[in-house]
Amino acid sequence: MSTRHRSRRDVLAGLGAVVLAAPSVSAQTAPRVVVIGGGFGGATAAREVKRLLPNAEVVLVTDERTFTACPFSNLVLAGMRDISAQQFGYGGVEKAGVRIAFSAAKAVDARARSVTLGDGTRLAFDRLIASPGIDIRWDGLEGYNEAAAERMPHAWKAGDQTLLLRRQLEAMDDGGLVVMSVPANPFRCPPGPYERASLIAHYLKTRKPKSKLLVLDAKDAFSKQRLFQAAWKSIYPDHLEWVSLSTGGKVLSVDPATMTLITEFGRHTAAVANVIPPQKAATIATTAGIADATGWCPIDPATFESRLVANIHVLGDAAIAGAMPKSAFAANAQAKVCAAAVASLLSGAPAPEPKLVNTCYSLVAPEYGISVAGVYHPVGGVLAEVKGSGGTSRLDAAPDVRAAEALFAEGWFKTITHEVFG
């Protein structure tokens, strides 16, 4: 809309919104914060805001009563872990003083500052924190739709899809070909496909030794690549083949009826197909106007406030967080920074200058863990890695170091899930 066409009334209404926005809360009124999303990011943010502002009314909106965690769900696929170890309720979050609205967020009215739930209830907010996670881009890969996902599971949101892929792997005859398709960046959990490939290969090697996994990748480079490839060469030489973009790995379309994946170079018919499709910020982000043309949400790196809509903050997988990967660890760190910023802004104070840490562990085999870590801070409006920090596990590490990292991975999962849901 050009300024020339805006009526005087529109302009005044716009100014009115700004005037009302600051200072947003009087000392007598309890600040209202609504959080959309019950994952690692949302649950952390809700608890942190309540901890920092005990008089705030904090409502967490999530449509599932049980959360199924993605980290470690690749172990469920490989038969190394029960799905129940991935599942958490919201009792701990409620005990921390957060009210839970078990409903889908259907709409956000930025001007009226309210969230509309599935049953029509409207929740008013002074600040909204959105940590809605991802949705599959159902228009992103020809032939792949919701029906196709029942034949060729993505298992990129943990839960029923994880169990479906597990059942398919279990039911497959020894000798069957498993094919995995990996999308271009960005997507949830950059090392996730390669951990999954490793653990599926482990399952095949130990239980279906005549079978093989073919990984068709839309990229030539990936997270912890040298570590993964060195491990694959020594542990899974007969059970895992990775096909890069430049060697014809990009999947152009799929045909669920014939279990076929079509690349630029040929066709692959699978006994079991795991299609990890292109992704975007969850649909509510588009509805709320906080996602840009890329499908993801641009943010201020110090406060996580949306670049597109004032008073709405976005974090976790849905956000464009610069050098930070889309991981549970990152979402948890971002949620703490975002909550501190929201608490400061609601109190009329400037938001603190943050530093954030991420560590992503991957299991290559039982007792064989590797990691990538980073420390991040805002530089020139984006989250950049602190120079000289971070990096991956050493390529020449001894087996006891790999075993220690596998143990630390488990320790991390226990610690973070206790902190967020305990």
Next chain:
Amino acid sequence: MPPLAGRSAADIVRLMAAFRGGTQPATVMDRIAKGFSEAETEAIAAWYAGQK
């Protein structure tokens, strides 16, 4: 992994400096310690030392 609980602030500052300098064997803490300045490390150490 050595626990943080019960350590003094001075002990944490010394350990973080050793991780940064590469004199303390590490899996991941060397990579993380390098992201923080001495002043930031002191603030982190003071916070952990205050946790019961």
